[in-house]
Amino acid sequence: MIPACGADVAAVREGDVMVSSQPSADELLELAVRVARGAADTARRMRAEGVSAVATKSTVTDVVTAADRAVEMQVIAALREVRPDDAVLGEEYGAAAGGVASGPGSVRWILDPIDGxxxxxxxxxxxxxxxAAEVDGVVVAGVVRNAATGDEWTATRGGGAWRDGRRLAGSTETDLGQAxxxxxxxxxxxxxxxxxxxxxxxxxxxxxxxxxxxxxxxLCLAAEGRVDAYYEKGLNAWDQAAxxxxxxxxxxxxxGLDGAPPGPDLVIAAPPALFAPLHERLAKLDAAGGP
Known part of the structure; x- marks a missing residue:
């Protein structure tokens, strides 16, 4: 069982999470969970203290807060303390604050400090x-933690998706009309x-x-079957990696649509029985089109 950690870098060090230079997916996930829990604690605490320094990004409705930036820098610092050579791609600072992933086995972390x-x-x-942790361009480990509720979902490539010790298998619905x-x-x-x-x-x-x-x-709710399927246009890597x-x-x-990988044009996540009819309907509606 992975214990919770505090918001500072020392908590990661005290947990003895020293990941090897050629880490396994499980090692990367253990580090990701510890760091994400501390980051979620910070986000929740800063929300309780009151949202501050609200600014906008792409449009006047696309907001960023001081907490988004603080949480991102906390995660980057915590990862660097354990794996200083890894690259980090974050929503707020891009790749500027991370290392450079190069060579076989290189690791890049993909972070959304506050999604939502x-x-x-x-x-x-x-x-x-x-x-999420990406090795040689493939996401191999990821954690999503609802900072408000403490709900947490994890996955490793080939190792399944989990919540609270329960392996997830998505919805059993087969009729799009009931989805x-x-x-x-x-x-x-x-x-x-x-x-x-x-x-x-x-x-x-x-x-x-x-x-x-x-x-x-x-995406995690779809994995758990609490919704039957999900789609959206306009997602970035940090929105969808974990x-x-x-x-x-x-x-x-x-x-994506028509065999394209999931990306900014469209992301669809659905059980196999629902994917084909949902895909067909979204294609007819030009869900990947528009601005």
Whole structure:
């Protein structure tokens, strides 16, 4: 069992998590979980103290807080203390604050410090720390921790997806008309308008639509079967790296349209029985199109 750690780098060191230069997926996951738990503690504490230094990024509705930046720097510092040569790609600072992944066996960490920042801003309990480890360009370990609730999902490539000691297997629903489907919307008004049109065309063909506002959590909820499927346009690597591995290891098909890999154009995560009909419907609705 992996014990919880505090918010500082020393907690990682005290836990004796010294990962070898050629780490296994399990070693990387152990480090990721310890670091993500400390980061989630910081995010929750800063939310309780009051959201500060709110700024905007791509649009006036795309917010970033002081906590986003503080949590990202905390995670980078903690990872560097244990694995100083690894690269880090984070939402707020990009690759600027990390090392350089080069050579066989190189590791890159992919981080969303607070996925669901608007929820965080409003005090809604759906915001998460998402941290994945990529080796030679392939995500091999990931953790998503809901900082508000303490819910935590983990996965290693080939080792399954887990929550609270229970292996996840996705939804058993086979009828798209009975499927509860999660999605999300971009910050650009033109993109949201296009995405609203897709929802309008889809909603009569599914049980209902849910929008929780945190892609990493959506992917984990689909992996757990708490929603039957998920799709969204506009995701970045940090939005989907850890949650995508959780979904994949739970047996979901995790893909884009027409065989494309999951990426900014579109991400779909659904059990095999639902993937084909959902994919067909989204293709007809041009879900990957628009701005």
């Amino acid at each position: 920042t608007v929820n965080y801003l409003y005090g809604l309990p759906q915001y998460a720390v998402s941290l 509860l489907v999660a999605t999300g919307f971009g910050y650009d008004p033109a993109r949201r308008s296009h995405q609203a049109g897709v929802v309008a065309g889809l909603i009569a063909h599914v049980r209902d639509i849910r929008r929780f506002g945190a892609a990493a959590l959506d 949650g995508g591995l959780v979904a994949t290891e739970a047996g979901l098909v995790f893909s």
